[in-house]
Amino acid sequence: MSKEIVFVTRFFPKASETFVVSNVVEAIKKGFSVRVIAQEVAPVMESSQESLLKKYKVMDVTTAFTEPIEKKERLKKAVYYLCNPVLLFYFLKYVYVKKKVSLSYIFLLHFYKPYRKAAAFHVHFATVSGSISILKKIGFISSKLMVTFHGYDAFYKNEQEKLDWQDRYALLFRVADRITCNTPYLKAQIETIGKPRVGIKTVPMGIDTAYYTPQQHPKELIKNETIRILSIGRLIEFKGHIYGIQAVNVLVTKGYNIHYTIIGDGVLEHELQQLIDQLGLQQHVKLYGSATQEEIKTLLEKTHLFLMTSIKDARGREETQGVVTAEAQAMGVPVVGFESGGVPYTITPNTGVLVPQKDVEALAQAMKQVLEDPMRYKVMSQEAQQWIRKEFSLSQMTSNFYDDFI
Incomplete structure (x- = not known):
């Protein structure tokens, strides 16, 4: 029995x-x-x-x-x-x-x-x-x-x-x-x-990890290809999506061809959409809403970078782990984000880059550095998948x- x-x-x-x-x-x-x-x-x-x-x-x-x-x-x-x-x-x-x-x-x-x-x-x-x-x-x-x-x-x-x-x-x-x-x-x-x-x-x-297995591994950056960035998390304060949108705006103004998708729903949907409209990012940033695991996997298959923007909220709460960073890395997607709570325990220096919370310029610069180094990117993609299969x-x-x- x-x-x-x-x-x-x-x-x-x-x-x-x-x-x-x-x-x-x-x-x-x-x-x-x-x-x-x-x-x-x-x-x-x-x-x-x-x-x-x-x-x-x-x-x-x-x-x-x-x-x-x-x-x-x-x-x-x-x-x-x-x-x-x-x-x-x-x-x-x-x-x-x-x-x-x-x-x-x-x-x-x-x-x-x-x-x-x-x-x-x-x-x-x-x-x-x-x-x-x-x-x-x-x-x-x-x-x-x-x-x-x-x-x-x-x-x-x-x-x-x-x-x-x-x-x-x-x-x-x-x-x-x-x-x-x-x-x-x-x-x-x-x-x-x-x-x-x-x-x-x-x-x-x-x-x-058997489910989150990419068709292409490791991922590679192709010149002149639209850069696809993804975040997953409820539209609430401590998920920090406002800073992700602002960082993407920095890159867009520098001429980067970016499409940023945010999966999740929540009380800040209207506020975030207003920010997207004010910055003129309608062609670059999309609030996707909720998604199934099948939809998330499909989007990760096409994603180049995962943006983890969680911060400390007004209550002092921070991300304690972030399962989504593991899902992204299992699909060979490097992570760029903020040093928040337990997030640093979910990546390695070879699979992601973290910067101080709410520092939009540093976040944009970290994305820029990863995206402008194809060889480094390929290694990060490969290391990310191996790391998650070993530890998560x-x-x-x-x-x-x-x-x-x-």
């Missing part, structure tokens, strides 16, 4: 969280029995990985915790469940830990009852680990508990919010059997909140997660 892993996350599937789907699918491919529990389950067509989800029938093993809303129905079912001595026993223990009574606890216990003896629970995003931590503490689940931080779940804007995080994660840090994150940068950030009893293991989020494969990520864990 295969070992069971129960994945727990916030929203599933979510277009901007491809790493969760990739982790689940790779676990299935490795022979694990898998369940996915989300706070909210979205239609499969809202994912950028619809074909992958359908191929491995992931939605067939995905569910969300729900409880009755109507008062009489809640009371009737709660009484029925409490007649089960096991559920009653752990209900009382749950109440003791929470220091209050709620019927939601008995519905939660009933929901998780089938998964009590799974080999492991793997929670993506620490913010959804609260109830699982309590179930682990009271002994209701005997499974190993792994929690993976991804970024927003470790950042705070002031000392009061830091204290709130410390209070929120105190139990998690005591009961978890493994805490992981994607880069040393994020690890250091988590440790400002607290020190888990088991320490923190760094496991980079991997990509499907899904198979290696899965081994790092589970080989010595369950």
Whole structure:
């Protein structure tokens, strides 16, 4: 009988969280029995990985915790469940830990009852680990508990919010059997909140290197060819797309024939389009909107440079890894971008160039230097693919997660 892993996350599937789907699918491919529990389950067509989800029938093993809303129905079912001595026993223990009574606890216990003896629970995003931590503490689940931080779940804007995080994660840090994150940068950030009893293991989020394989390798620059540049990320402040547009404008004004595509949607769409119009870049910059993994791969096939423009936002949050840089390099596309958070851990001096955040001139100059040296570019393209296959494969990520864990 295969070992069971129960994945727990916030929203599933979510277009901007491809790493969760990739982790689940790779676990299935490795022979694990898998369940996915989300706070909210979205239609499969809202994912950028619809074909992958359908191929491995992931939605067939995905569910969300729900409880009755109507008062009489809640009371009737709660009484029925409490007649089960096991559920009653752990209900009382749950109440003791929470220091209050709620019927939601008995519905939660009933929901998780089938998964009590799974080999492991793997929670993506620490913010959804609260109830699982309590179930682990009271002994209701005997499974190993792994929690993976991804970024927003470790950042705070002031000392009061830091204290709130410390209070929120105190139990998690005591009961978890493994805490992981994607880069040393994020690890250091988590440790400002607290020190888990088991320490923190760094496991980079991997990509499907078999899927992200270019037809042409290494890539080469062809004289007088339109230079195609690509960025991927939600249209929000800390993705820094405004600086990418400005850097491209610098090159366009110098006579470079550039087509820059930005994949993603978000609240800054109107503002970014206004900037494109003001700079007269309508023929050079395109806001593509959301895209499937198939569309992203097709665009990367034609791309010469990947622009990673993430910055520190007003909350102090920065990119903790950036899976998109791995996808680009796997396709033989060198990366130029800002030194932000964990991004430096995703490239090498032979696969990309990073400059100080928000320095538009330096960003434009870095792109210019790479694009004007065809021999260097060819080497970077080749090194990029080799680097990602060595350090960021899904198979290696899965081994790092589970080989010595369950």
